[in-house]
Amino acid sequence: MLKIDNQLLQEIYAECRRAWPEEACGIVVGQVGSHLVATQVIPVRNLQNELHQSDPKRYPRDAKTAYVIDPKEIERIAREARDKGEAIVSMFHSHPEHDVYFSREDQDMAAPWGEPLFPHMSYLVVSVTAGEIKGASEFYWDLESKKYVERKIS
Numbered sequence: 485m486l487k488i489d490n491q492l493l494q495e496i497y498a499e500c501r502r503a504w505p506e507e508a509c510g511i512v513v514g515q516v517g518s519h520l521v522a523t524q525v526i527p528v529r530n531l532q533n534e535l536h537q538s539d540p541k542r543y544p545r546d547a548k549t550a551y552v553i554d555p556k557e558i559e560r561i562a563r564e565a566r567d568k569g570e571a572i573v574s575m576f577h578s579h580p581e582h583d584v585y586f587s588r589e590d591q592d593m594a595a596p597w598g599e600p601l602f603p604h605m606s607y608l609v610v611s612v613t614a615g616e617i618k619g620a621s622e623f624y625w626d627l628e629s630k631k632y633v634e635r636k637i638s
């Protein structure tokens with residue numbers, strides 16, 4: 485589970501409001517120890533609209549209901565975090581006009597073959613309705629039940 489202070493949470497919420505009515509996305513960097521402690525929030529561009537426009541058959545959804553982060557961007561942020569002795573501890577995205585939940589797509593992205601790509605990393609999902617934050621949860625991988633478990637943040 486992730487420890488994240490209110491100031492960093494407000495940075496995530498600000499990005500989610502800014503991107504509305506499209507999905508915001510970004511990366512949370514921090515310290516990995518007995519707890520994950522967030523130290524930095526890095527909003528990143530949602531590439532979904534560009535993918536949707538260039539290949540609507542393969543990418544039927546636009547940025548209102550999906551997000552894609554450039555893997556090169558993730559690599560760069562991971563490398564910079566490593567140089568500081570830190571790591572990517574979480575990723576966030578918003579659900580415009582939808583509730584907080586870990587969707588089928590969210591689970592497939594996090595654990596494409598039923599096993600998490602990054603078991604220590606959690607996912608933050610923020611609901612934004614009419615431009616306002618309606619709720620947020622962290623979804624973390626539970627080793628015993630072998631699935632993502634929700635912890636409400638607000």
Ligand SMILES: [Zn+2]
Pocket residue numbers: 577578579585586587590609
């Ligand atoms: Zn989602």
